Structure formats: C-alpha cells, structure tokens
Amino acid sequence: MALVELGRFNRNEAHILIGRLDSDGIAALAFDGESSIGDGSYLFIPVRVMVDENDLAEAQAIIGTAA
Structure with missing residues (x-):
C-alpha cells in the first residue's frame, strides 16, 4: 500500500x-x-488528505476532481 x-x-x-x-x-x-x-496557526495550515494509490481515481471522482 502506497499513500498518495x-x-x-x-x-x-x-x-x-x-x-x-x-x-x-x-x-x-x-x-x-x-x-x-x-x-x-493550525487553521491556516492545509491538511493533506491521503488515500491508497489504488483508490485515488475513485476518490477523485467522489470529490469531483478527476482529471
């Protein structure tokens, strides 16, 4: 499992x-x-949301950022 x-x-x-x-x-x-x-200052620092590389395309589709 690799996170992206x-x-x-x-x-x-x-x-x-x-x-x-x-x-x-x-x-x-x-x-x-x-x-x-x-x-x-924690509200000003963006939080990175990480998923397994195998789930990336599906996750992007869910949030509407698929390329």
Whole structure:
C-alpha cells in the first residue's frame, strides 16, 4: 500500500471528506492536521488528505476532481 495525496483542504473540510470517503469504503488519512496547534496557526495550515494509490481515481471522482 502506497499513500498518495488526494488534495489539501482546510481542517474541517478534510475531516468531512475523510468521513465521506470512509462511507464509500475508501480509507483516508489526514496529515498535518495538528501542525502548529501550539501557536494557534493550525487553521491556516492545509491538511493533506491521503488515500491508497489504488483508490485515488475513485476518490477523485467522489470529490469531483478527476482529471
């Protein structure tokens, strides 16, 4: 399993998207979600949503970013 980046989203959107993908059977992870939480700038740092490379096309279709 190799993880690839689906996209970068604000903190709330990323977690909503992960829930949406999970409901369709696609495992997804949030990277960088806790970055700079100590200094209060964590809302400004995009969260990377990662999926398995085999699920990328389906995940892109779900969020409407398929190339």
